[in-house]
Amino acid sequence: MAFESLTDKLNQVFRNLSGKGKLTEGDVKTAMKEVKMALLEADVNFKVVKKFVATVQERAVGADVMNGLNPAQMVIKIVNEEMTELMGSETTQISLEPGGSATVIMMAGLQGAGKTTTAAKLAGKFKSTGRKPLLVALDIYRPAAIKQLEVNAQKQGVDVFSMGQGKKPAEIAKAAMEHAAANGETVIILDTAGRLQIDESMMKELSDIKEAVTVHHTVLVVDAMTGQEAVNVAKTFDEKVGVDGVILTKMDGDTRGGAALSIKAVTGKPILYVGMGEKLSDLEQFYPDRMAGRILGMGDVLTLIDKAQAALDKEDEEKSRDMAGRVRKGRFDFNDYLESLKQMRKMGGMSSILSMLPGLGMNRDMIEDAVDEKQLKQTEAIILSMTPQERA
Secondary structure, X not given: OOOHHHHHHHHHXXXXXXXXXXXXXXXXXXXXXXXXXXXXXXXXXXXXHHHHHHHHHHHHOOHHHHOOOOHHHHHHHHHHHHHHHHOOOOOOXXXXXXXXXXXXXXXXXXXXXXXXXHHHHHHHHHHHOOOOEEEEEOOOOOOOXXXXXXXXXXXXXXXXXXXXXXXXXXXXXXXXHHHHHHHOOOEEEEEOOOOOOOOHHHHHHHHHHHHHOOOOEEEEEEEHHHOHHHHHHHHHHHHHOOOOEEEEEOOOOOOOOXXXXXXXXXXXXXXXXXXXXXXXXXXXXXXXXXXXXXHOOOOOHHHHHHHHHHHOOHHHHHHHHHHHHHHHOOOOOHHHHHHHHHHHHHOOOHHHHHHOOOOOOOOHHHHHHHOOHHHHHHHHHHHHOOOHHHHO
């Protein structure tokens, strides 16, 4: 997952501070140098790092911190607050037009960023809140792009509007608006074409679409694994066509995560969602304070609760209550164990759950040693091979 290396390095800095008891100004400066190096290695923008470290250091050498009962904890608290501020402080949501008015969201980004998949997931999010979304296929260049959107839309149970590859994207967008009005679809998500790199024809196409229809939100999808390049892409798109918010994808990969800490500070544009995996529930609302907590190894219980609510339906809740009753009575059997494994997998697996618990997020090696997802699958296979009598 993103930030693993950064989390390890920051927690080592904090452990060193905690072991000193009373802190001197020299201790704080040394720690801030290490924090600076850790952030730069995570591919955070240099100017952002410089300003961040200077602000933290200025606050950390104040009399209240240095003379406090637990100065190391005060420094950690300051880092947490400033990191939250860096990523935007407040959560930004995509606002929808009131009543039955249509809201148009244009998805933009480079090829390979995960734009089409993210568009379908976003449509699924809106559908789960009672809205009727429509996905519009505007990528008329990439082979099988329309088919990819249709497959992803089917997974979310959302309709797709397409006119094939014979019309211009702006014309398709205009026709899609008429289709949506006739069918009562109130959230129109335009899946535009990407390019391998930013070029003038791409920007003109996006501008033409914005002239043809009223776009309420232009959402840029960027690949977090590209590091600082993601920040540069966001800056260029905003200058050329205007961007209202950013979705960072592939945050579950082996990425240094610097983009998440740089984008808001450099572009002024908020991060709306982060993609943490393949499932719909893995497109997570971006909460700066929760992300700061994850980066600092403090866990993220609130997001864990959100994931549980999104992944588990009423039937799962009833099964969980029944299971809890059997545990209290000492009647927990292999059927219950099998059900608990299935529910954990719906929420991203045991490792994902443990990493969000306070105190365990910073012990990644311990989690990896303690949890073997392959072993859990083997255990599940063994239980499934048992007879009902053997499971009871």
